[in-house]
Amino acid sequence: MMTTLTIKKLLIANRGEIACRVIKTAKALGIETAVVCSEPDANSLAVEMADACFVIGSAQASASYLDQQKIVDTAKHWGADAVHPGYGFLSENAEFSNLLAQNDIVFVGPPDSAMESMASKSEAKRLMEQAGVPLLPGYHGLEQDDETLRQAAADVGYPVMLKAAAGGGGKGMRIAYSPDDFPVTLDGARREAEKAFGDTTMLVEKYLAAPRHIEVQIFFDQAGQGVYLFDRDCSIQRRHQKVVEEAPAPGLSDELRKTMGETAVAAGRSIGYVGAGTVEFLLDTDGEFYFMEMNTRLQVEHPVTEMITGLDLVEWQLRVAQGHPLPLSQHELKVSGHSLEVRLYAEEPERDFLPATGTIQTLSWPPVQPWLRVETGVRAGDEITTWYDPMIAKLVTWGHDREQATERLVQALDQTHLTGLTSNRDFLLRTLRQPAFSEIPDTGFISHNQEQLFGVEPQERLMAMAAATLLAHSTAADNSPWHAGSGWRLMGQKQWYSCWQCEGEHYSVNISFDARRGWALKVNGQITAFDNIFIENNAVDITFAGKQNHIAVYANADGGVTAISPALTLPLSQPDYAVAEADENDLTAPMNGRIVAVMVRDGQAVEEGEPLVVLEAMKMEQTIRAPHSGIIDQILHQAGSLVEEGAPLLSFCEESES
Template identity: 50%
Template sequence: MFSKLLIANRGEIACRVIKTARRLGIATVAVYSDADRDALHVELADEAVHIGPSPARESYLVIDRIIEAARATGAEAIHPGYGFLSENAAFARACSEAGVTFVGPPVAAIEAMGSKSAAKQIMEQAQVPLVPGYHGEDQDPALLKKAADDMGYPVLLKATAGGGGKGMRQVWAADEFDEALAAAKRESSASFGDDTMLVEKYLTKPRHVEVQVFCDNHGNAVYLAERDCSVQRRHQKVIEEAPAPGMTAQLRRDMGETAIQAARAIGYSGAGTVEFLLDEDGSFYFMEMNTRLQVEHPVTEMITGQDLVEWQLLVASDAPLPLAQDEIRLHGHAFEARVYAEDAANDFLPATGTLGFLRPPEESEFVRVDTGVRQGDEISVFYDPMIAKLIVWDETRERALQRLASALSDYRIGGTVTNLDFLYNLATCRPFREAELDTGFITRHGELIFHQREQDLQLDLTLAALSLLLYRQQQAASRNCLDPWTPWQSHNGWRLNEPHAQHLVLHCHGQDFPAVAEWLGQGYRIRVNGHDTVVQGELEGDCLRFELAGHRQRGTLAATDEGFTLYLPAGAVQFSEVRPDTGELDASGAAGGLNAPMNGTVVTLLVEAGAAVAADQPLLVMEAMKMEHTIRAPAAGTVDSFLFQPGELVDGGAELLRFTPDEEA
């Protein structure tokens, strides 16, 4: 076994690998960019080496800097994590040439699976079932479109070097093909440095079921059951589970043996995942093989009791697999929910921000949280906006799902938009509870998933006012005072010969509400929105305990620079205090142009300045957090000028271009 390991990655997966390495007594080396100088993985590692500027292409994707960091620190092996260089054959080769062990498969295996089109040809020769499609080397757009026309729409465009949904587009009709192909090529080139595409028939209601395989250097190969990853947005997985619901012993054996057959066809070694499309009739088709550890590997660990990172390190050090196929046991059911900084209701737009408040659910044998961030960390524009992976386990799917819902409702994040409500709605909706799964699940059940909680406006406003008053008292008490009995330090609204009343203006549910709170000696009478409510409460740390009409409850109050979030059993209430306008606020707007939806980089301009455009015509493409976002014309009109050029960074909300709509529009 190695004595020192360098992790060529960041965030959650770097922390995950460090955890196992430390348990095995292996010293760890982290690498970091400018943006990650104070990141959690840097703090956890025994050593850390700076490798460049914040953009991944200038740091985490620069092979020479990673190799030099390994040489400088004496690391004997490099674990690539997932993403970045994990499936880069040139990186694996550079490790070998530098005399450093690459914790992953042989270079030839990475190359074989690195091109999705070449992989399809290999699998066809190995008699692994394939989805119909074009996997050739000729990339003439006209040829690709003809292949799509011949097989019939819908089709799926996929980057041959892709993964994680990058460089992938569904095309539902022939007139959408050219634009989708151009966008997929740009995204693939930016993410992988390769814009080669394949075209496949798009199955309308398949399940995405993948098999975890492991091979060693001594001829042993096993599969550790399967995972259902059907619930996806933008071709990226949202909630994964293991084992797959409805899986029979025979189907598991057939898919597992086929997965091993695929791995043996390329001389595989280490951890790999063979992904299949499982059709409604029980037939399954090879989709791709990921030659690395998967994001969702924890659900397999939870049901098998095995540490897959430890298995990787054992195989890389030339040890045999720890277990034979007949020794692998499955127990219980596990789910993984990916917690992201993103606006699920706005087409899953990535979000940035500072994690001003972060309180994950308590970990136990049933609940696990894999994360790479702490309270106060920033979700930046440079990397994937994942905050954490929430993993739960229990004896049955029903009980595990109940634990997932409970853990999601206990998760507290303030300072950025998150997908927590979306995940909770998804995990608790009837079709998901009943395992009616397919890759179109989110689109098909959108009404059940994207709804907002039922609002009790009066209750929300009353508790917001109470929380703000108690928070003020808490802050005042934390400051030193020479005379603690002086009324001038009181925050209960004391007035000489007057009622103890305080006037507030709350911004809640998109509106401003004046409120008056009168101290009664045992609680407050709060008048807001035309109603009086008597409420008692106390705030200890961030825990709010309150009583309304004899009903005692508790919640969590998160205070951030943006305001407050009050987490209640029924959901979260966001509010802020409206301060008096002293005339210092800048009321200027950004009218007259189109604005950036988030921090990002301008990728390309799709029209010339001065061009007349039609409504909804694409004007420019931005990239943020490894995803492309197309800015379209809001109406027919003229693009007067662009305010940014390709390659330039743009702040969220910045005006991107000047646009004049036609008078008729």
């Protein structure tokens, strides 16, 4: 039975683009909004957009966004009718939902029982098995000693996937390829699960080498009426987290799409689901699909579903929370066109996607288009810290078909300029431009295309350096000979010269022009001829081999510049020749973060590749391994220590030196 109420004041218990997304819909519905935030977020875009803001704690999520009592007290103080948890943080927390109910505040999400059913992956597997949903072979039991799990892996057959039973978002997931890998893989998965979820219970499942990751969006009202809003393909992933999402999933037959949708609705109905949820499947190469997990919340990638259905899923959430029936039945739901989404992260793809930190100096988005959505919670001047997820924005496009949606997304990324920190923008562009992307990618897409995805075309690098050199000199902006600082003389040769440092390498760049030979670029003595140059404001168009390269150049706070082309973001600085080379026996932190484990002791002998220290930042672990065999000389930081990028962690020496 549905109980109807009216939400007039909505408290949003989340941050960043998530809070901004919910605020937009609430405002369109005439609902007053407030956000809770941590101290570092007190000047965020979400705070600017909301009608009210309440700073409830320090940067650490446990003292702010995860402090249930503070949030409930704030909701009562403000007079909120409901709390929207967004996605992440407390969005799947049955205890939080129950606490709100005790205080007569509506939780915009599913009932406690549904969240509890799906909170444990092992319990979810058991319930799905009862509901007739196909499962991967594996172990989902309660016995969690090492020997039981090791035997389960042997029974399933290697490789196996270890998963945190309470997990989500790729946390606590590790692949063991052989019995020798299993102990270290299990330790790492448990440690990550403990940190992320406070629960070390593990599942063991058969690992599929090249499946597709297909998820189905479902929705139920309080009367038990349920629908599926079609499917999404989220197969392109790094660290088990999604990079590209699209809807509908390409290449599915109408019959398979209908079967997966109806199976997902049956899964939701079996646990008395209410609101927005996502049932995730692995689709194998033989066409068989298997239940993976159910997310009892709205997903980060829900905009692609909205783009192909023309619906607002946050509006549906609020309607259902107020007791209204679903706006549409299954036969009324239609798919129009195709939609793609990418997540723009502050991270370094070339360094195994290490998260990046820093202040955003320049941030410009593509022109507004009816087929484009840019969902962000940051602006130029905001800082990306180690405290939270490093996502900067989601870029979402719609097209009449997959090809047009892809072309539009490439165009949007081309026109997105970001300086001040490293992002995955260039990696996303290379991904979308790969010939393999026009086919149907599986979860091995990144590993199968390593060389193409992580390599930078030499021409792109040269053109970026040339543009930076031209704009670094006043003669570039004003080609009058009376302002030239290059030794100009009548009928002579014009030259521009600079030295740059990029990714640890030094480059001397010389550009010359004369009427007889045209333009020439010399980098570290190597000469490249090109056709023409056009300069306007902070941009340079260089025509090379008949192709025009448009490059924008932005000044950095450190005195260097960042050159951005349609395929490359290249930070350049003035070389500091006084910097000494680091001792290869001194291992340094590859990122700002916290040491979560020190796996060796002073005087211990180690082999090449042996794990030494585990560093954590932005919910991601990085294992520091021995570059060669030797003896641990000195451990400089213990578990729990906060370290900055470049800080020495430990030193060790060759055995012959000890």
